[in-house]
């Protein structure tokens with residue numbers, strides 16, 4: 001099947017749907033093609049699990065201006081929430097340590113004043129020693145380049161102990177802290193601070209996927225689900241999108257929102273893809289796997305310990321309470337720990353995780369049941385949870401986020417200039433749509 005459109009948008013995540021809505025409003029004939037049979041991409045709500053937990057983006061900052069405006073327009077409710085617990089039960093070096101005992105625990109091998117900091121606060125607190133950016137866009141300039149050095153080495157130079165660096169890397173989505181650019185931390189802090197003092201967090205009522213679903217429902221354009229793109233060819237007059245079912249779609253322009261991790265195996269040709277080749281090939285994506293556990297009762301409310309667990313144990317990682325009714329936990333394993341758990345059959349993975357949680361927190365004994373294992377890197381449409389800047393990659397990304405394609409444009413949270421996450425996805429979709437509209 002071949003058809004001719006003004007613009008093909010690849011991906012029905014937030015960036016693609018927002019781009020499609022802006023193009024449609026500008027009068028373009030648009031078609032959205034999505035590989036999954038579901039709308040939303042990494043805004044992904046697991047509606048078949050108790051409590052409808054999110055597997056993807058959750059927190060909405062008060063500086064998410066596009067998201068908040070779109071949600072209001074479409075009648076999608078936001079509600080307060082998304083805050084991480086401020087205290088956690090520590091399971092470090094095999095020892096379970098209550099918050100109050102942490103500073104004097106033998107498991108605490110931090111040095112000097114660091115010993116007072118909880119492991120989960122280390123990254124934020126020590127990160128402030130790296131320096132700061134004047135605003136959210138400054139990372140793209142020379143002001144950002146100076147922070148593009150290995151994160152571990154930057155922390156060490158700022159006085160962090162080896163144990164602090166080990167604990168910060170324990171729950172990072174990449175294997176080697178020195179392969180990660182310190183610019184990620186400084187850039188996140190700038191975006192976080194742009195929300196201003198006293199900023200609050202919200203979540204999307206009913207789950208994050210409700211927003212892209214409402215955006216899709218409001219589109220007049222056709223959305224073709226279950227259409228896996230296998231090739232993109234841009235020529236002087238058109239863009240051809242090849243699909244796994246053997247058909248092609250032709251358009252005058254295309255916007256591709258596929259995360260670079262999932263885009264790498266796809267055949268790309270043409271000048272706009274050539275210009276992005278280096279960054280598409282190199283931008284790393286963090287790994288994360290989750291175990292969703294139901295509990296026969298919310299034991300965390302009556303064992304006198306914090307609800308959340310923070311651990312350097314590869315089978316515990318971070319354990320978040322999702323709710324008391326239904327009583328649900330989410331175990332978040334990162335980087336190599338996520339890869340290791342992915343290699344086990346799900347039932348064995350769940351049993352190993354539950355056994356380790358029970359050993360660390362006896363009140364959990366006999367009360368947990370695996371509902372689902374979930375791996376972002378195993379999803380061929382994502383191949384990772386979110387991107388990060390590798391050390392030394394500043395020139396690649398700073399160039400990519402300001403590039404303009406000829407007939408093929410790239411979008412997605414990885415190409416946001418000022419914001420990140422859910423808001424970054426919308427920002428990038430807006431930019432790509434603006435470029436495409438100018439060429440209609």
Ligand SMILES: Cc1cc2nc3c(=O)[nH]c(=O)nc-3n(C[C@H](O)[C@H](O)[C@H](O)COP(=O)(O)OP(=O)(O)OC[C@H]3O[C@@H](n4cnc5c(N)ncnc54)[C@H](O)[C@@H]3O)c2cc1C
Pocket residue numbers: 010011012013014015016033034035036039040041042043055056057058059060227228229230257258259262266288376380381382385386411412413414420421422423424425
């Ligand atoms: C676990 C997790 C937690 C997060 N937490 C937060 C948070 O708290 N706050 C926040 O702001 N952000 C958070 N994020 C990030 C946020 O979810 C993403 O930034 C945002 O959803 C990305 O939107 P996008 O449109 O750029 O990409 P995606 O949503 O990934 O959209 C890309 C689309 O392309 C499709 N696709 C891929 N390959 C193909 C192909 N070959 N053919 C056709 N279609 C294809 C995909 O199926 C997908 O629908 C989190 C993400 C994850 C995974």
